[in-house]
Amino acid sequence: MRSDRLDEAPGQDLPRLSVPPVLEVDGLTVDFPSPHGGKRVVDGISYSIARGRTLGVVGESGCGKSMTALALLGLVPSSGRMTGRITLNGRSLSDLSAKDWPDVRGQRIALVFQEPMTALNPAMRIGDQIAEVLTIHEGLRKTEARERAIEQLRLVGIPSAAERAKAYPHQLSGGMRQRAVIAMALACRPDVLIADEPTTALDVTIQAQILELMQQLQDEIGMAVQFISHNLAVVSEIADDVIVMYAGQIVERASSADLFAEPLHPYTQGLIETLPEIGRAQDELPVIAGTVPSHYHDIPGCRFAGRCPKADASCRAVAPALRPVRLGREVACHKVS
Amino acid sequence: MTLYLLRRLFGMALVLLAMSFVVYGLIGLMPGDPIDLMVMSNPGMTAADADRLRALHGLDQPLIIRYWRWLTAALSGDFGFSRVYARPTLEIIGPALWQTTKLVSLTLVIGSLLSVLLGVAAAIRPRGKFDTIVSFFSFAGISLPTFWLALILILVFAVRLGWLPASGMGPSDPSSLWDSLRYLVLPVSTLVIANVGGLTRFARSSMIETLRMDFIRTARAKGARSARVVWRHALPNALTSVVTIIGLNFGTLLSGALVTETMFAQRGLGKTIYDAVLGNDFNLALVALLFATFATLLGNLLADLAYAWLDPRVSVT
Amino acid sequence: MPALLSVDGLNVSFPLDSHSLLPGRRRVVHAVQDVRFEIAVGETLALVGESGCGKTTVGRAIAGLGKVPKGIVRLRGEYLSDLPRAQRRAARQAIQMVFQDPFSSLDPRMTVRQILQEPLDINGIGTAQERNARVADLLGQVGLPADALERYPHEFSGGQRQRIAIARALAPNPALIVADEPLSALDVSIQSQTLNLLQKLKRERGLSYLFISHDLASVYHLADRVAVMYLGRLVELADRDTLFASPRHPYTQGLLAAVPRIGQGRRRRTLIEGDLPSPLALPSGCAFHPRCPLAKDICRQKRPEMKPLASSPAQSVACHFAEESAA
Numbered sequence: 004m005r006s007d008r009l010d011e012a013p014g015q016d017l018p019r020l021s022v023p024p025v026l027e028v029d030g031l032t033v034d035f036p037s038p039h040g041g042k043r044v045v046d047g048i049s050y051s052i053a054r055g056r057t058l059g060v061v062g063e064s065g066c067g068k069s070m071t072a073l074a075l076l077g078l079v080p081s082s083g084r085m086t087g088r089i090t091l092n093g094r095s096l097s098d099l100s101a102k103d104w105p106d107v108r109g110q111r112i113a114l115v116f117q118e119p120m121t122a123l124n125p126a127m128r129i130g131d132q133i134a135e136v137l138t139i140h141e142g143l144r145k146t147e148a149r150e151r152a153i154e155q156l157r158l159v160g161i162p163s164a165a166e167r168a169k170a171y172p173h174q175l176s177g178g179m180r181q182r183a184v185i186a187m188a189l190a191c192r193p194d195v196l197i198a199d200e201p202t203t204a205l206d207v208t209i210q211a212q213i214l215e216l217m218q219q220l221q222d223e224i225g226m227a228v229q230f231i232s233h234n235l236a237v238v239s240e241i242a243d244d245v246i247v248m249y250a251g252q253i254v255e256r257a258s259s260a261d262l263f264a265e266p267l268h269p270y271t272q273g274l275i276e277t278l279p280e281i282g283r284a285q286d287e288l289p290v291i292a293g294t295v296p297s298h299y300h301d302i303p304g305c306r307f308a309g310r311c312p313k314a315d316a317s318c319r320a321v322a323p324a325l326r327p328v329r330l331g332r333e334v335a336c337h338k339v340s
Numbered sequence: 341m342t343l344y345l346l347r348r349l350f351g352m353a354l355v356l357l358a359m360s361f362v363v364y365g366l367i368g369l370m371p372g373d374p375i376d377l378m379v380m381s382n383p384g385m386t387a388a389d390a391d392r393l394r395a396l397h398g399l400d401q402p403l404i405i406r407y408w409r410w411l412t413a414a415l416s417g418d419f420g421f422s423r424v425y426a427r428p429t430l431e432i433i434g435p436a437l438w439q440t441t442k443l444v445s446l447t448l449v450i451g452s453l454l455s456v457l458l459g460v461a462a463a464i465r466p467r468g469k470f471d472t473i474v475s476f477f478s479f480a481g482i483s484l485p486t487f488w489l490a491l492i493l494i495l496v497f498a499v500r501l502g503w504l505p506a507s508g509m510g511p512s513d514p515s516s517l518w519d520s521l522r523y524l525v526l527p528v529s530t531l532v533i534a535n536v537g538g539l540t541r542f543a544r545s546s547m548i549e550t551l552r553m554d555f556i557r558t559a560r561a562k563g564a565r566s567a568r569v570v571w572r573h574a575l576p577n578a579l580t581s582v583v584t585i586i587g588l589n590f591g592t593l594l595s596g597a598l599v600t601e602t603m604f605a606q607r608g609l610g611k612t613i614y615d616a617v618l619g620n621d622f623n624l625a626l627v628a629l630l631f632a633t634f635a636t637l638l639g640n641l642l643a644d645l646a647y648a649w650l651d652p653r654v655s656v657t
Numbered sequence: 658m659p660a661l662l663s664v665d666g667l668n669v670s671f672p673l674d675s676h677s678l679l680p681g682r683r684r685v686v687h688a689v690q691d692v693r694f695e696i697a698v699g700e701t702l703a704l705v706g707e708s709g710c711g712k713t714t715v716g717r718a719i720a721g722l723g724k725v726p727k728g729i730v731r732l733r734g735e736y737l738s739d740l741p742r743a744q745r746r747a748a749r750q751a752i753q754m755v756f757q758d759p760f761s762s763l764d765p766r767m768t769v770r771q772i773l774q775e776p777l778d779i780n781g782i783g784t785a786q787e788r789n790a791r792v793a794d795l796l797g798q799v800g801l802p803a804d805a806l807e808r809y810p811h812e813f814s815g816g817q818r819q820r821i822a823i824a825r826a827l828a829p830n831p832a833l834i835v836a837d838e839p840l841s842a843l844d845v846s847i848q849s850q851t852l853n854l855l856q857k858l859k860r861e862r863g864l865s866y867l868f869i870s871h872d873l874a875s876v877y878h879l880a881d882r883v884a885v886m887y888l889g890r891l892v893e894l895a896d897r898d899t900l901f902a903s904p905r906h907p908y909t910q911g912l913l914a915a916v917p918r919i920g921q922g923r924r925r926r927t928l929i930e931g932d933l934p935s936p937l938a939l940p941s942g943c944a945f946h947p948r949c950p951l952a953k954d955i956c957r958q959k960r961p962e963m964k965p966l967a968s969s970p971a972q973s974v975a976c977h978f979a980e981e982s983a984a
Binding site for chain 1: 707845846848852871873874911912913914915918919921928930933
């Protein structure tokens with residue numbers, strides 16, 4: 004290895020503090036105003052991801068995970084309002100006008116959705132859908148773009164790629180479709196890939212294949228990945244760092260190893276304990292009582308207090324801030340010292 | 341594909357056969373026959389004359405035998421005579437069918453283009469200003485009675501302004517294309533206004549539904565701009581359901597343009613069937629109805645083929 | 658233990674070209690072939706496998722939904738297919754079903770009371786008063802408040818709706834509940850609440866379950882025995898601990914290896930390669946051979962029969978190399 008790269012050579016195994024993050028999110032908030040008071044779905048979250056790293060985002064449905072993903076691409080529905088700062092490679096995205104957003108989407112920052120069946124245009128050939136990204140962003144001509152699309156399909160391990168490029172989405176299996184979606188997302192070698200529950204709709208053996216593929220492509224391309232999932236086990240296997248979201252806020256942040264070895268926030272603890280586990284016979288699973296509240300932005304105090312076994316009066320009165328508790332760990336809970 | 345077409349044509353033949361039997365049977369069950377009509381109009385005829393005539397025309401035979409004779413003749417291309425016009429039915433139906441086809445095709449082409457354009461434009465911002473205006477006129481078009489609409493158009497464009505002929509089908513040897521087309525302008529406009537409202541509403545809701553789908557979000561996440569998202573991604577998918585409706589409209593319009601045809605004195609298929617039924621011209625009514633049925637079935641077949649062409653998930657095998 | 662339900666030689670096939678006037682080759686999908694298992698009173702049998710393997714079809718066939726399957730289905734020793742229509746319906750009361758999606762499986766125009774009472778009315782259970790009391794009782798059993806009765810499904814969360822669906826299944830007092838992926842539409846924390854409810858009902862009422870799921874962790878938690886299906890056939894059947902500790906079919910082994918687990922970190926996974934083949938063109942011999950790491954010539958030529966292992970007769974495996982393939 005050449006050692007003239009000061010930021011890499013000595014720090015290979017240390018946390019990559021010296022590497023500037025590719026994506027920085029600061030105080031991201033998404034509101035859906037309405038005459039009846041509206042709803043704040045994402046409430047001031049901040050995080051960053053470095054090149055080649057994977058950030059896992061976990062939480063139950065309705066906690067704001069998916070809206071965060073849409074906000075990063077400027078795709079918040081027109082009835083919503085986004086505030087806060089998003090910075091990609093030092094360039095601010097949050098100030099982009101509606102006219103400039105399309106140049107970034109699919110080019111520097113790309114998205115993979117949950118449902119590979121519905122995420123692809125049913126009336127368009129797979130190859131054309133991938134080629135479209137290249138014609139839009141790289142100005143390639145049709146034949147060139149088609150060639151590149153076939154290369155992309157090869158890259159994601161689709162056999163007889165030239166033939167499959169002519170297929171329509173319904174002619175492929177679920178796993179192949181998700182590979183095609185990934186091929187499309189990575190066509191322009193983006194800096195950031197946002198994967199929103201990319202394996203949730205897939206069978207376990209296919210899920211394992213897709214996770215393997217994503218890791219392998221990340222090693223090759225080096226993009227930062229934001230991996231959103233409700234499946235903690237999947238996140239534990241793919242993420243370097245994890246943020247846990249509850250009711251629109253981050254309640255815990257840690258490296259994946261630390262978080263799953265010793266979760267600190269009662270919500271994280273509950274999420275992990277409540278999972279059935281192969282090899283551990285139990286009569287009854289520990290549960291998190293209740294459900295995620297649907298309107299949460301006006302709850303005074305800690306939003307999890309209503310479901311928390313440790314909550315007391317102070318939890319219900321004062322909202323805990325996300326604060327560092329140990330090296331590299333942050334928790335939003337009064338009960339963690 | 342060939343097999344599919346053969347299967348569909350075979351099915352259409354079956355429907356036509358069943359239809360001819362039902363209509364023939366219904367007419368046969370009606371009290372009175374053509375000879376009774378002749379007796380009524382000619383007091384000098386005796387009962388014996390009538391029976392002789394019945395035997396001559398085969399009307400004394402049981403219904404099923406008469407139907408069989410009619411059917412074998414029809415299959416060899418002989419569709420019989422019209423009683424009122426005393427001419428082969430095909431000679432009456434041919435020009436009527438041509439007239440109606442011109443009317444309906446123009447209506448469908450103009451109406452479909454207009455509805456899809458308006459529907460798409462309205463769907464881009466549901467409840468927006470443009471959508472509100474389009475919705476208002478759509479509902480107005482749906483609610484206006486056709487005869488009233490036709491009257492207003494005649495009053496304004498033929499009587500008041502004198503731009504267009506009020507009625508008729510034009511000279512039999514038109515000197516220019518415009519000479520024959522100008523007679524179609526008002527009837528086509530009437531039909532377009534009457535039909536475009538419903539189709540626009542349909543195109544709009546189909547488009548709104550499509551624009552909500554995941555693959556639209558994917559297209560935007562790819563960096564596609566709005567125009568591309570709408571025309572390249574959403575429209576082809578939204579069209580699939582629209583063409584089905586257009587195909588169905590085709591059939592309805594063919595035989596259902598009666599009011600318009602009457603108002604503008606166009607001898608089309610609808611008017612021919614109507615007159616034939618009222619005038620007890622049974623054979624003409626029967627054959628004209630069969631042609632209308634055939635055209636309707638053909639419209640549906642074309643719609644299905646268009647559907648399969650637009651939506652690769654539908655296979656015609 | 659007497660078998661509550663026993664199934665033998667169960668076959669379900671669907672014609673592909675259903676309405677063709679012209680004669681010709683009729684293509685048929687064999688969705689379920691030669692499936693055989695028993696469920697004892699108070700026992701939970703889990704049926705696992707990937708989507709498209711036929712597990713849902715088995716469940717529906719047993720619950721009497723859809724086409725009448727070929728094969729023998731015996732309930733408490735009685736041949737269901739031999740019973741006259743009316744009696745068969747009565748017998749079917751004993752088997753109820755809970756579906757995957759609680760959002761579409763409940764009629765949005767019916768109140769919870771109507772939903773719960775309908776099966777009682779249809780099957781003519783009890784007097785009006787008794788039905789009323791029973792409906793209220795059912796609600797309590799699944800842990801819903803009494804004021805839920807007059808409300809509509811859309812007023813409830815997914816987890817609560819699944820409770821309503823379970824209460825409805827319980828209404829005719831069944832002996833067996835076929836639960837088809839009852840957790841997969843629910844959030845993590847709601848899944849475990851629902852699992853606990855199923856467990857509690859089993860304990861209290863001596864219910865049996867046919868638990869159809871692709872989630873092996875929930876299967877481990879709930880099941881007494883586990884049957885693994887691949888492309889319409891059972892490939893392995895054993896009690897839970899045996900199956901999870903020493904799976905013998907290479908497919909079962911691959912399935913278990915693919916399950917993500919907390920605490921393993923980023924890892925290389927032993928992968929089952931490729932996709933499920935089309936059920937229209939089933940591979941020759943053992944249907945799993947194109948994806949199997951152990952496949953030999955015999956696997957391409959001869960289909961292995963499901964048979965008990967010599968070394969542990971309670972474990973049946975359909976693999977030519979079952980005796981030597983201990984993981």
